[in-house]
Amino acid sequence: MQEKRPNTIVVIALLILTAVTAFAAGFEASILAQGRRRAAYAPLPPLPSPTPATPVPLPSIPPTPTRPEEETFQIFWEAWGIIQENYYGDLPDMRTVTYGAIRGMLATLGDEYTSFIEPDIAAILNEDASGTFQGIGAFVRMRGDGKLEIVGVFEGSPAEAAGLQEGDLVIAVNGESIVGYSLYEAITLIRGPAGTEVTLTIERPKQGETFDVTVTRARLEIPMVQSEMLDGGIGYIRLHEFGATATEQLEETLRRVLAEQPRGLILDLRDDPGGWLSQAVQVADLFLGDGIILIQRSYEGEEVFRSYDGDLAEDIPLVVLVNGGTASASEIVAGAIQARGRGILIGERTLGKGSVQRPYRLSDGSELRVTIARWYTPNDVAIHGQGLIPDIEVPMPEEGESGGEDPQLERAIEYLLTGE
Amino acid sequence: MNHGMSEDRQLSDRNTNTEPTSDRQAALFGSLVLVLVFLLFFAGGFATHRMLNRRSVVTAAAWPMTVFWEAWDIVEQDFYGEVPPPKVRVYGAIRGSLAVLNDPYTVFLEPQTGEVERDRLSGSYGGIGVDIWRDSEDRIVLNPYPGSPAEVAGVRAGDFLLAVDGHSVLTATVDEVRARLHGEVGTPVVLTLSRPPTPTHPFVLTIVRQEIQVPSVSYRLLDQDPSIGYLQITSFTERTPQEVEEALRSLLDGGATRLILDLRDNGGGLIQPAVDVGDQFLDGGIILYEVRRGRQERAFRARRGGLATEPPLVVLVNGSTASASEMIAGSLQVQGRATLIGEPTYGKGSVQLIFTLSDGSSLHVTSAIWLLPDHRPLPETGLTPDIRVSPGEGLGDAQLDRAIRYLQRGE
Numbered sequence: 001m002q003e004k005r006p007n008t009i010v011v012i013a014l015l016i017l018t019a020v021t022a023f024a025a026g027f028e029a030s031i032l033a034q035g036r037r038r039a040a041y042a043p044l045p046p047l048p049s050p051t052p053a054t055p056v057p058l059p060s061i062p063p064t065p066t067r068p069e070e071e072t073f074q075i076f077w078e079a080w081g082i083i084q085e086n087y088y089g090d091l092p093d094m095r096t097v098t099y100g101a102i103r104g105m106l107a108t109l110g111d112e113y114t115s116f117i118e119p120d121i122a123a124i125l126n127e128d129a130s131g132t133f134q135g136i137g138a139f140v141r142m143r144g145d146g147k148l149e150i151v152g153v154f155e156g157s158p159a160e161a162a163g164l165q166e167g168d169l170v171i172a173v174n175g176e177s178i179v180g181y182s183l184y185e186a187i188t189l190i191r192g193p194a195g196t197e198v199t200l201t202i203e204r205p206k207q208g209e210t211f212d213v214t215v216t217r218a219r220l221e222i223p224m225v226q227s228e229m230l231d232g233g234i235g236y237i238r239l240h241e242f243g244a245t246a247t248e249q250l251e252e253t254l255r256r257v258l259a260e261q262p263r264g265l266i267l268d269l270r271d272d273p274g275g276w277l278s279q280a281v282q283v284a285d286l287f288l289g290d291g292i293i294l295i296q297r298s299y300e301g302e303e304v305f306r307s308y309d310g311d312l313a314e315d316i317p318l319v320v321l322v323n324g325g326t327a328s329a330s331e332i333v334a335g336a337i338q339a340r341g342r343g344i345l346i347g348e349r350t351l352g353k354g355s356v357q358r359p360y361r362l363s364d365g366s367e368l369r370v371t372i373a374r375w376y377t378p379n380d381v382a383i384h385g386q387g388l389i390p391d392i393e394v395p396m397p398e399e400g401e402s403g404g405e406d407p408q409l410e411r412a413i414e415y416l417l418t419g420e
Numbered sequence: 421m422n423h424g425m426s427e428d429r430q431l432s433d434r435n436t437n438t439e440p441t442s443d444r445q446a447a448l449f450g451s452l453v454l455v456l457v458f459l460l461f462f463a464g465g466f467a468t469h470r471m472l473n474r475r476s477v478v479t480a481a482a483w484p485m486t487v488f489w490e491a492w493d494i495v496e497q498d499f500y501g502e503v504p505p506p507k508v509r510v511y512g513a514i515r516g517s518l519a520v521l522n523d524p525y526t527v528f529l530e531p532q533t534g535e536v537e538r539d540r541l542s543g544s545y546g547g548i549g550v551d552i553w554r555d556s557e558d559r560i561v562l563n564p565y566p567g568s569p570a571e572v573a574g575v576r577a578g579d580f581l582l583a584v585d586g587h588s589v590l591t592a593t594v595d596e597v598r599a600r601l602h603g604e605v606g607t608p609v610v611l612t613l614s615r616p617p618t619p620t621h622p623f624v625l626t627i628v629r630q631e632i633q634v635p636s637v638s639y640r641l642l643d644q645d646p647s648i649g650y651l652q653i654t655s656f657t658e659r660t661p662q663e664v665e666e667a668l669r670s671l672l673d674g675g676a677t678r679l680i681l682d683l684r685d686n687g688g689g690l691i692q693p694a695v696d697v698g699d700q701f702l703d704g705g706i707i708l709y710e711v712r713r714g715r716q717e718r719a720f721r722a723r724r725g726g727l728a729t730e731p732p733l734v735v736l737v738n739g740s741t742a743s744a745s746e747m748i749a750g751s752l753q754v755q756g757r758a759t760l761i762g763e764p765t766y767g768k769g770s771v772q773l774i775f776t777l778s779d780g781s782s783l784h785v786t787s788a789i790w791l792l793p794d795h796r797p798l799p800e801t802g803l804t805p806d807i808r809v810s811p812g813e814g815l816g817d818a819q820l821d822r823a824i825r826y827l828q829r830g831e
Contacts, residue, residue, distance in 0.1 A: 069492065072506045079514050079528060079783050082775050086787040088713050089523060097517045102491045104516015105509045111501055116491065298500050358498065362490045372500050 076101070099366070111371050113355055119365035121184040124191070126367070129275065131222055131245030135191040136198065136215045138164060146180040147171060147203070154223060162215045164202065171210070172201035194219040225249045227257050232417050235262035235316075236409075239283070242275025242329040247282040254286065254312045264317040264416030266409070267333075270347060274328025277356055284333045286311045287318060287343070293336045295380060296356060298373035307336070318343030319412040322390055327351035335377040335388050344391040346415065347408045354384030488513070511781070525772050525786045532599040534782035539602055541690055541774070542658050544633040546605040550575060552594055560589050560597055562613075565632070573627040576615065582622055583612035605631050636689075637663035641674050644824055649676030649731075653697070656689030656744045661696035668700060668727045678827040679728055680820070681752075682736045684762060688743025691771060695720050698748050701758070703729035707751045709791040710771065717791070732830075733758040734823040737805055742766035747790055750803050754793045759826060760805040762819045769798030 084091065092100075102116045117125065127133045137157025138150045148170040153159045171179055173189040181189075190198060199214045224246050226238040235257040239250060257265070267287075274280070284293045288307035296303045320334045322345050331350050337343045356373040376382050392415065394408045496503060503509075514528045529537055539545035549568025555561050560581040564570035581589055584600040592600075601609060611625050637660060639651045649671030653660060671679070681701070688694075698707045702722035711717045735749045735758045746765045752758035771788040791797055807826065812818030 067489075069489075069506050069510075072510050073513075075777055075779055075781065076510055076514050076517070078777050080517070082777075082783055083518070083521075083526070083785060086773055086775075086785045087521070087526065088770065088786050088788055089521065092520050096520050098485050098488050100520035101485070101513035101517040102488050104519065105488070105492065105513040106495070107516060108504050108509050108512035109495065109499060109501065111499075114495070114499060299498075355500070360490075360494050362487045364487050366487060368491050368494055370494055370498050372498050374500065 095364075102368075111355070113353065113357055113369070114371045115357075115369050117367040117369065119367075120188055122361075122365060122367035124184055124187055127191075128222060129243055131224070131243040131249075132219060133191060133222065134194045134219050135187075135217055136162070136164075136200075137218070137220045140170070140183070140187070142183040142186070143169075148178060148181075148183070148186045154220060157220055158215045158218050162213050164200075164213065164215075165204070167204070167206060169203040169205065170200050171203050174199050175201075192217050221245060221249075223249070225253045227253045229257065229260055229262065230266075230413060232413065233261070233263045234413055234416055235260070235265045236268065237265065238268040238270075239272055239330075241272060242279040242283065244276060244279065246275065246279045247286070250283055251286065251312065258312060258316070262316070264319070265313060266319050266321060266412045266416070267337075267343075268321040268409075269326045269330040269334055270321050270323040270408070271325035272327070272330040273325065274330050274353070277329060277332070280329035280332040281305045281307075283329075284336045287313050287333075287337060288340060289314050291340055292378040294332050294378065295376040296373045297376070298356075317416055319415055320345050321347045321408055321412055322350050322388065323348040323396065323408070324351055324387075326388075328353045331383060331388055332375065335381075335383060338388060338391070339377045339379045339381070344415070345388060346392045346394055346412045347390050348393065348395060349389055350383070350387040352383055352385050352387035354382055354386075523770075523786050525768070525770055525784060527784045529782045529784070531780035533595050534776070534780065535602065536595050536598050537782065538774075538776075540634070540655075540657070544631055544659065545602050546607070546629045547602045547632045548573075548575075548609060548611075548627045548629060549632045550601070552581070552597055552601075554594060560592075560594070568632065569627050569630045573625050575611070575613065575625065575627075578616055580614045580616065581611060582614055585610050586612070603629050605629055633659065635663065636660045637667050639667040639671055641671065641676060642680075642824065645828065646674075647676060648678045648680060648824060648827055649674070650680045650682065650820075652682035653686055653745070655686055656691075656693040656697070658690060658693060660689070660693040664697050664700060665727065672727065672731075676731065678732045680734045680736060680823050680827070681758070682820075683741045683745040683749055684736050684738040684819070685740040686742070686745040687740060687766075688745055688768070691744055691747070694744035694748050698751060699723045700726040701728050701733060701752060702726060702755060705755050706793040708747055708793065709795065710788050711791065712788045729757075732827055734826055735760050736819055736823055737762040737765050737803065738811070738819070739763055739766060739802070741802075743768045743770075746798060746803055750792050750798060753803060753806070759807065760803060761807045761809055761823050761826065762805050763808065763810060764804055765802035767798060767800045767802035769800075 080097070099116065099118060106114050106116055136159040137154035138159040139152035139154075140148050141151050143149050150159070150164055150166060150168045150170065152166055153164055170186070170190070171177060173186070176189065178186045178189060190200070192198060194217055197214050197216050199212055201210065201212050203210045222241075222243060222245075224240045224243055226240070228236045230236050237250070237253055237257060239246065281293055285307040288311075289309045291307055293305045293307050296305065318337065320337055320343055322330070322334050326334060326347075327350065331353065334345055334350065338345050354374055354376070355371045356375055357369040358372045360368045360370065362368055374382065374384060392411060394411045396408060397405065492509070495509075511528070511530055518526055518528055539547075548570040549565040550570045551563040551565070553561055562570070562575055562579045562581050563577045564575045581597065583589055584597065587600070589597050589600075603609060606628060608626050608628050611627065612622050613625060614622050634657065636655050636657045637651065637653050639649065642648045642650050649668075651664070651667050651671065653664065695707055699722050703726060704722050704724050707720045707722050709717050709719050733752065735752055737745075737749050737760055741749060741762075742765065746768065749758075749760055749765065753760050769789050769791075770786045771790060772784045773787045775783045775785065777783060789797060807822060809819045809822045
């Protein structure tokens with residue numbers, strides 16, 4: 001009896017043998033199962049019939065439809081199942097794919113102003129739109145060669161204090177090369193809480209030198225307004241954008257300029273891409289007495305935005321400079337001033353963006369800007385796709401041919417001085 | 421796997437702790453244990469292979485697309501303007517998601533366009549045999565192929581098409597019209613036409629669809645030198661190998677001792693037909709290697725017994741010689757079988773598989789790259805011809821003339 005009973009070693013050996021065999025068999029079975037499936041799409045011979053292959057089941061189970069649209073959406077999973085199984089190149093992460101899907105879905109609306117903004121960029125844009133930010137205080141642009149160029153330094157900013165100049169190239173931040181980064185990636189690295197330090201590696205092409213500079217970040221207000229007293233007693237005010245502090249900054253500037261008793265005022269809205277609707281209304285009100293600024297129509301109905309008596313600059317002769325870069329909130333202000341006969345427009349036809357977007361924060365921090373309304377000038381004219389036509393059209397000479405002249409500004413001065 | 425291991429230990433413990441009351445029971449119990457162990461490890465092996473093989477995981481849990489549906493809902497509730505139907509938006513989502521791959525050859529085609537594309541690649545379809553285009557005044561104009569059902573039924577070149585099966589085509593795209601004209605062989609289609617120059621009252625023709633074959637090969641013995649056979653392939657369809665075989669037989673029987681293969685403006689097509697065409701000119705050797713992700717590369721060898729492995733051969737190429745045509749031209753060049761004359765080729769060394777999705781749309785996926793017989797990838801700048809000749813101006817064909825001269829003088 002004793003001998004016949006299987007001893008422990010034999011049992012264990014048998015178990016191991018079984019386990020190994022089973023594992024191998026399972027592994028092989030999976031290869032077979034997948035191999036069969038693949039054979040249907042084996043590239044050569046690639047297309048056995050005009051309908052070359054049947055759809056691939058997803059590598060894992062797609063979500064069970066919980067909403068009617070997901071039924072329609074199954075075709076998306078089908079397509080991506082095939083891509084995962086067959087695509088030759090590297091696959092992007094699924095977040096990127098989702099963002100691509102959102103953009104593609106929005107593209108079918110045929111409205112270029114309904115747009116999707118990824119979290120990093122949304123954070124910067126929102127900080128900018130608030131009118132203040134925490135950083136070093138420089139205007140930057142991304143050059144074609146992937147280097148970040150400083151195109152301007154705010155007055156009294158840490159950037160200025162550190163000796164940064166227009167034309168400097170930022171090639172690294174805290175030792176991390178940013179060459180080839182996107183504009184917003186670069187900005188994200190440079191910005192940070194006020195009081196903290198950031199070390200920039202600067203290339204200064206003029207002197208052919210590269211050096212490190214440490215800058216202490218601060219909370220800064222984005223300068224949106226620029227002003228100047230021109231010869232002949234003309235006040236000149238340029239508004240760059242309609243951020244959250246635009247009205248406040250403009251009001252302060254107007255007070256200063258008007259104190260010099262100018263005989264006329266030029267409001268330069270050229271290349272001002274707009275901003276907040278509320279700022280457009282408040283800015284327009286500074287120049288307009290009682291009346292309508294704009295009419296907004298949406299599915300929620302019609303809303304009329306008004307201006308009221310009692311502001312700073314309701315009487316002084318006024319010219320607004322506009323061009324093809326004058327858009328949105330700028331067009332609201334220029335359109336109201338023109339339609340109400342408060343002043344004239346000089347320059348070129350404006351962009352023609354007569355729609356209003358509402359920003360929505362999505363759960364992952366990205367932002368969706370959706371067109372929710374159209375707006376109309378006080379005399380109920382739609383400018384969408386049309387733009388505003390200046391009372392006096394003055395083209396700008398091609399870049400390089402101008403020699404620094406500004407015929408539009410000159411025409412505005414002439415108009416204010418001569419009345420025609 | 422860890423899970424499997426611990427299960428196993430439990431079973432073993434139980435086994436050693438249990439005193440079998442009889443041999444039979446022990447044997448039964450032992451077998452049961454073995455079966456369980458086998459099943460567990462079988463599943464483990466299966467799962468392991470699946471895990472190793474998976475590149476990235478698409479599951480509802482890992483990728484719920486929450487943000488997508490948030491955006492979807494906001495658009496439906498608040499967008500001021502016309503929101504297209506869900507299907508259109510889903511197609512948009514597919515296109516947008518594929519765009520992040522940054523590969524111009526991985527594309528999604530909606531059902532109707534996909535259907536026309538498949539017809540084009542198959543080399544034949546059920547239809548009436550007409551060319552269709554829109555004229556400068558936006559009218560759909562027809563031109564029947566000689567001997568086609570359309571011509572037999574009375575369609576004349578220049579007729580305007582107003583409706584198909586009673587549905588107006590005024591706002592349809594040319595692809596949509598094509599898709600409506602195509603259909604199963606033997607089924608009727610009703611055309612409403614009007615005939616210029618004095619536009620007549622609309623009239624109606626009923627035409628039964630037949631199989632329409634789109635030739636991809638044309639050939640002739642050259643007038644300039646009848647010992648040279650000229651063979652032009654405009655694209656590689658399923659019928660191309662058969663057409664090439666017929667053409668070669670006819671040219672060789674007719675006395676051709678030298679050949680010109682014209683692959684100019686041939687944008688490619690299906691791979692297998694292209695490889696089959698290569699067989700006709702190569703006596704063995706590698707035609708190409710194909711490399712797919714995560715798999716062994718695969719060599720495609722020329723089958724012996726081609727019809728034209730001996731005659732001197734010139735291949736004409738230009739900047740629109742792409743994909744499958746470059747593959748053939750490249751392997752003929754690398755193997756020293758042919759002289760390439762013309763201009764550098766397009767430079768597309770990737771292979772797309774075409775999948776039909778359940779709703780009839782189709783998906784082209786870049787699934788492989790191919791390598792030349794000397795194991796080099798196709799340069800992005802394309803193949804460099806042995807003799808570079810620009811097309812020249814005027815009516816002549818400077819590249820063809822150069823090819824003739826080369827075959828006549830050997831230089």
